[in-house]
Amino acid sequence: MKRTQLAPRGPEFSRMVYGTWRLLDTKPSAQEINRRLNDCLELGITTIDTAEIYGLYEVEKLLGAALGLSPGLRDKLQIITKAGIYVPCAYHPDRRTAHYNATGPRLIKSLEKSLRFLGTDHVDLFLVHRPDWLTRAEDTAAGLNDLVRSGKVRAAGVSNYNVSQLDLLNTKMEQPLVTNQIEFHLLRPEPIHDGTLHQCENLGILPMAWSPLAGGRLFDPNNPAAARLATAAKNMSPRYHGATLEQLAYAWILAHPSHPLPVIGTNKLERLRSAAQADDIVLEREDWYGLWEAAQGRRIP
Ligand SMILES: NC(=O)c1ccc[n+]([C@@H]2O[C@H](COP(=O)([O-])OP(=O)(O)OC[C@H]3O[C@@H](n4cnc5c(N)ncnc54)[C@H](OP(=O)(O)O)[C@@H]3O)[C@@H](O)[C@H]2O)c1
Numbered sequence: 521m522k523r524t525q526l527a528p529r530g531p532e533f534s535r536m537v538y539g540t541w542r543l544l545d546t547k548p549s550a551q552e553i554n555r556r557l558n559d560c561l562e563l564g565i566t567t568i569d570t571a572e573i574y575g576l577y578e579v580e581k582l583l584g585a586a587l588g589l590s591p592g593l594r595d596k597l598q599i600i601t602k603a604g605i606y607v608p609c610a611y612h613p614d615r616r617t618a619h620y621n622a623t624g625p626r627l628i629k630s631l632e633k634s635l636r637f638l639g640t641d642h643v644d645l646f647l648v649h650r651p652d653w654l655t656r657a658e659d660t661a662a663g664l665n666d667l668v669r670s671g672k673v674r675a676a677g678v679s680n681y682n683v684s685q686l687d688l689l690n691t692k693m694e695q696p697l698v699t700n701q702i703e704f705h706l707l708r709p710e711p712i713h714d715g716t717l718h719q720c721e722n723l724g725i726l727p728m729a730w731s732p733l734a735g736g737r738l739f740d741p742n743n744p745a746a747a748r749l750a751t752a753a754k755n756m757s758p759r760y761h762g763a764t765l766e767q768l769a770y771a772w773i774l775a776h777p778s779h780p781l782p783v784i785g786t787n788k789l790e791r792l793r794s795a796a797q798a799d800d801i802v803l804e805r806e807d808w809y810g811l812w813e814a815a816q817g818r819r820i821p
Pocket of ligand 1: 679701702729766784786787
């Protein structure tokens with residue numbers, strides 16, 4: 521697995537990142553997650569993406585327990601976490617409405633809780649999970665700047681920000697934001713056209729692509745785009761040593777000139793292995809456009 525630097529003064533990450541949003545789906549034990557993290561390391565996937573809200577605030581606890589089982593494991597990994605989404609749940613019965621809160625004090629409180637749950641004194645990257653429509657950029661930036669200065673957060677970034685939201689927040693940052701983690705995959709190519717990926721290129725930062733397999737919809741037999749993609753992938757596969765649709769879908773993301781880092785979401789070891797191999801696939805131009813055409817069901821304009 522190749523490695524890459526997120527920004528000129530940003531952290532170095534594995535080219536593909538392991539995401540933990542669905543970690544509780546299979547109700548794993550801490551031992552099983554410890555094994556998963558070691559499997560990631562063996563595959564060269566050293567960067568782990570999580571968030572305060574994952575598993576309704578339970579995933580970070582499980583990750584912390586898994587990390588605690590192997591002294592030294594945490595230091596072999598780069599950990600990304602996010603904050604800013606607050607929903608009513610058993611853990612927070614006091615909340616009436618799901619809401620965003622990216623005020624500085626709220627972000628600091630959340631990050632400090634994440635550090636306690638994860639059992640670490642810092643994260644390598646902290647992201648504002650979603651833009652908060654009610655908070656001024658200087659308020660969000662004050663919290664992020666404070667966390668970076670304290671060393672609790674090695675770098676700060678955002679997720680799901682549009683171009684103007686990222687630009688505005690950047691003007692208030694002491695250290696520029698190092699990424700925008702966005703939904704980008706064959707069934708959601710909009711970031712190519714809406715300026716999000718161009719902005720990253722322009723700023724010299726790398727985007728991260730969440731749900732790279734469209735959350736599994738790429739394989740839904742009832743989805744016409746998925747059916748077309750399956751046929752296209754079958755035709756292309758011999759040119760790429762038998763690569764699967766899954767692998768071609770990762771390669772499609774990796775081939776974009778803004779160099780996005782796919783955030784892998786599987787709970788299965790064989791799919792993790794297959795994802796890691798996609799790092800070596802270099803799609804030919806016509807095949808990249810061929811996959812776009814299959815996903816869209818039309819030729820380029
Ligand atoms: N910043 C944000 O707002 C945001 C939002 C969403 C996600 N994320 C991050 O992105 C990560 C990845 O998101 P994601 O989980 O949606 O990624 P994904 O890789 O697009 O989807 C993973 C899902 O697809 C299924 N899948 C994979 N290969 C398959 C196949 N060949 N056939 C059928 N199903 C298949 C997986 O099932 P198996 O487990 O059975 O393989 C899993 O349920 C998350 O863990 C999180 O870290 C960030």
